[in-house]
Amino acid sequence: MRVYPDQLVRQLSPLKPCYLIFGDDPWLCETSKRTILDQAKREGFEERIALTQEAGFNWRELQDEWNSMSLFASRRIIELHLPQAKPGSEGSSQLQSLMQQENPDILLLITGPKLASEQTKSKWFKQLDEKGIYIPCATPEGxxxxxxxxxxxxxxxxxxxxxxxxxxxxxxxxxxxxxxxxxxxxxxxxxxxxxxxxxxxxxFEDQSRFSVFQLADCLLANQQEKAQHILAQLQAEGTALPILLWGQFKELTTLLQLKQAQEAGTPLQSLWSQFRIWDKRKGLYQGALSRLSLNQIETALASASKIELKLKQQGAEDWTAMSHLCLLYDPKAHAHLSHIELG
The missing domain is CATH 1.10.8.60 (Helicase, Ruva Protein; domain 3)
Structure with a gap:
C-alpha cells in the first residue's frame, strides 16, 4: 500500500510486517524512518539489525536473521538498505519467501533510492507492498x-x-x-x-536546490523570475553548463517538432505519447506552443547552438548567454533581445 510521508503517522497502528522507504529526499527518508522506529519501540521492537546489499552480499544472512531468536529483546527490526534498489534474482526470491513466513516479532524496514515505475511492478516489490507499506520520498515541488x-x-x-x-x-x-x-x-x-x-x-542565506528539469518547467511556463533564480543557483552550485544545454536542446527540439506538426494540422493529442510527454507536463507544452511562434523557437535553438559552439571552441561557459536564452521563452523579451549577439 502506498502511503505518502505526511500520511504515515495515521497508518502505523497496528504496525505492518514490512515498510519500504524509497526516494532521493534525505529529510523525508530519515523522518519517515524515524517515525516508524519510534512507533516500533513503543510496541516492543528494541533490537535493530542493519544489513546493506553490497558487493558479495549473502542473502542467506537475511534469512538467518529472520529465523534466529533475539539475544536482547523479544521483537526485532531488520533494516535492509538496497543502494541500487535492485535485489537481483536471488534477493527477489528471498524477499518473497520471507513474506510467506509470518513472524510477528520481526519488522522488516527496507530503504533505497527512488524507484522507477518498472521496479514497482516487479514481483518482489508487489509481494512486499501487499504485506506492508510503501513510502515514496520525493522532494515536493511548487x-x-x-x-x-x-x-x-x-x-x-x-x-x-x-x-x-x-x-x-x-x-x-x-x-x-x-x-x-x-x-x-x-x-x-x-x-x-x-x-x-x-x-x-x-x-539565512539562499540554500535552495534546483534541477535542470525544474528550470525547463519554469521556462515552458514562462516563469522568468523563478527561472533566472534557478539558473543562478545552478551556476553557484557548480552545475556544468553542458548539462543545462542538453536540457535546453531537448526541450526546444521537442517544442520545434510539436509546433511544426501543429502547423501542419496534426492534433496535439495524437503527439503526446510519441514524444513521451506525460499528463503533468502537457499543460506546460500547450502554454509554450500557444505563446511562441515557430520562428521564435528556431531563434532560441540557434542561440543554444551558439552557446554550445563557444563552449566547444573556446572552452568558455557563457552564463550570460544562457540567461539570455532563458529570456527568449518570453515573446515580449524575445522581441527586444533576439537580435542581440552575445560575445
Missing part, C-alpha cells in the same frame, strides 16, 4: 513544497508574516533538510514573536 512548509511552520508554533513565508519558500525550495533546520533555528531565535521578511534576510 504548491506541494509550499504546503509542506506551511505545515512545518504551524507544527513549530512559529508566527511568520506572509512575506516572510514567501521568502522562506524562495530560499529553501527543493531543500527540505535546510528548510527544517531553518525552522528549528527560528524556534530558538524567535519562538513567540512575529517574524518578518526583513528579519529572515539577516538570518
Amino acid at each position: 504548491p506541494q513544497f509550499q504546503r509542506w512548509l506551511q505545515t512545518r511552520i504551524r507544527e513549530a508554533g512559529l508566527n511568520l508574516t506572509q512575506d516572510a513565508q514567501q521568502l522562506l519558500l524562495s530560499l529553501y525550495e527543493g531543500n527540505l533538510l535546510a528548510a527544517d533546520q531553518a525552522i528549528q533555528l527560528l524556534q530558538l531565535l524567535s519562538p513567540s514573536s512575529q517574524i518578518t521578511a526583513e528579519q529572515l534576510q539577516h538570518y
Whole structure:
C-alpha cells in the first residue's frame, strides 16, 4: 500500500510486517524512518539489525536473521538498505519467501533510492507492498513544497508574516533538510514573536536546490523570475553548463517538432505519447506552443547552438548567454533581445 510521508503517522497502528522507504529526499527518508522506529519501540521492537546489499552480499544472512531468536529483546527490526534498489534474482526470491513466513516479532524496514515505475511492478516489490507499506520520498515541488512548509511552520508554533513565508519558500525550495533546520533555528531565535521578511534576510542565506528539469518547467511556463533564480543557483552550485544545454536542446527540439506538426494540422493529442510527454507536463507544452511562434523557437535553438559552439571552441561557459536564452521563452523579451549577439 502506498502511503505518502505526511500520511504515515495515521497508518502505523497496528504496525505492518514490512515498510519500504524509497526516494532521493534525505529529510523525508530519515523522518519517515524515524517515525516508524519510534512507533516500533513503543510496541516492543528494541533490537535493530542493519544489513546493506553490497558487493558479495549473502542473502542467506537475511534469512538467518529472520529465523534466529533475539539475544536482547523479544521483537526485532531488520533494516535492509538496497543502494541500487535492485535485489537481483536471488534477493527477489528471498524477499518473497520471507513474506510467506509470518513472524510477528520481526519488522522488516527496507530503504533505497527512488524507484522507477518498472521496479514497482516487479514481483518482489508487489509481494512486499501487499504485506506492508510503501513510502515514496520525493522532494515536493511548487504548491506541494509550499504546503509542506506551511505545515512545518504551524507544527513549530512559529508566527511568520506572509512575506516572510514567501521568502522562506524562495530560499529553501527543493531543500527540505535546510528548510527544517531553518525552522528549528527560528524556534530558538524567535519562538513567540512575529517574524518578518526583513528579519529572515539577516538570518539565512539562499540554500535552495534546483534541477535542470525544474528550470525547463519554469521556462515552458514562462516563469522568468523563478527561472533566472534557478539558473543562478545552478551556476553557484557548480552545475556544468553542458548539462543545462542538453536540457535546453531537448526541450526546444521537442517544442520545434510539436509546433511544426501543429502547423501542419496534426492534433496535439495524437503527439503526446510519441514524444513521451506525460499528463503533468502537457499543460506546460500547450502554454509554450500557444505563446511562441515557430520562428521564435528556431531563434532560441540557434542561440543554444551558439552557446554550445563557444563552449566547444573556446572552452568558455557563457552564463550570460544562457540567461539570455532563458529570456527568449518570453515573446515580449524575445522581441527586444533576439537580435542581440552575445560575445
